[in-house]
Amino acid sequence: MNSRRIRKAVILGGGAEGWMTAAHLGKALQGTVDLTVLESPHDTAPPIASGVGTLPHLHRCFFDPLGINEDEWMRECGAGFKTAVRFVNWRTEGPGSAEPRQLPTGSSDHFYHSTGLLPDCEGLPLSHYWFKRKHEGRTQDPFDYACFREPPLLDAKLAPRWLDGRAATRYAWHLDAALLADYLRRFTTAKHDTHVVVGELAGADRDEHGRLTALRTTEGHVLDADLFIDCSGYEGALINGVLAEPFEDLSGELLCDRAVVARIPHNDRAEGVDPYTSAVAVPSGWAWKIPLRGSFSTGHVHHSSLTTEDEARAELSTLWGLDAERTAFDTLDLRVGRTRRTWVDNVIAVGRSAGSLGPLQSTGSHFLVAALHRLVTHFPDRDFDPALADSYNRETDEIFADSRDFVQAHLAFAPRTDTAFWRAGKERELPAGLRRKADAYRAALPVNPVATDEAAYYGSHGNAEAELHNIWTDGHYYSVLAGLGTEPRTALPVLAHRPESVAAADQLFTAIERQQRNLLDTLPTAYDCLRNLYEG
Known part of the structure; x- marks a missing residue:
């Protein structure tokens, strides 16, 4: 056995991020490391709006390795289904409205960014065949409704699986982050004998080389360890505080440094349960809606240089028909960068101490799960080979830059220019990576040409790692850019030379329509599926 192996590790911060880290490491390191979580008393206080959306890899890449059944953790975390993000009124100007306005073409100003898989036809994503059909006047169907099975099911508020638990399509989840943290705290302390210390960080001890040797709390605890993991959230108490590692602020580029949030009661039986996250454009930002059991979490996301908190509260109240005087609001300062x-x-x-791009597109969930897998593959001994850290940091940079490009595309390509917020989204210079992707898209080339078939997601562990590393594939960019009304200049030229492939794609479009009709006839509503899950 390596005498230099890591024997003790301290995780600073409880909450969902800290306990997900403890659970993953406890399982992956097979009990060989003594884990302690230093949890602040504030970590156990549930926030006013603790609803979060995830990406589809959460179960396969996090819960499944822990041996936790999907139904079990869903019930423990108050979870529901997320089969898409529904974007509302990102193309039309006007006041905030939960209902889509009408586009000049007569269609509805909404589109779905589905968690479903974009089909592939003879080596090309179906998106390229769709645009050829549209460019030639052979279809008026929007991209999402033509290329994915899910949009009509979402309109009908249907679940992504049947009552017996069989999945009909690929999906993610909405859950209560406070319940998730509580569940994983109980699971990890029982299953992996993880220690918990409740206290406030007062300082850290360092050796002659600058490495940390122990954390000290205001209550007098001294927690020594070989490795320290900073899950302190936006504070970055160790990485940015003790070690003074610089933080690059991107809030100006992404127009996101604050959110006014609330949790609103909801009659699930009467109104149904949305199987999607809503992202609604409002004059001074955008607002999320995340369905939870008997309520929904909502937040108005904006930039403090352009919008006051009072203005955000007023817009959020108008959007959902709230009494601004009686609704309990909270304000979150978002550290974006x-x-x-x-x-x-x-x-x-x-987690957020490493970086955050705000609440759009569940990038926080993606960063966290990807970081946990990366941490295990790069896990050091007490020599801390610099090559491990260099590789870890390089992969982190790549994932963050790719995700930043994707998030920024939403603001850069949204046609709205009616307010300072929406004009500012067009004034920032695009990062080089996004410029290259936009140029490829306009030339009808694949944006991120990676495998889109189901084997890439449900196959070997290696494919799971590939999914975590680069998830913003061609289908995701097409969903957002086409949904915002931006289209390539022309159809992909090579398709003019592939009539057999075009004919095969036509058959695939017909098959998707047939599958949509079948699923509309057979799937339960999201409300009925969740009632069956929770009540049996």
């Missing part, structure tokens, strides 16, 4: 190096010496930042 990235820590320059997320692994420094023997400290590794995981």
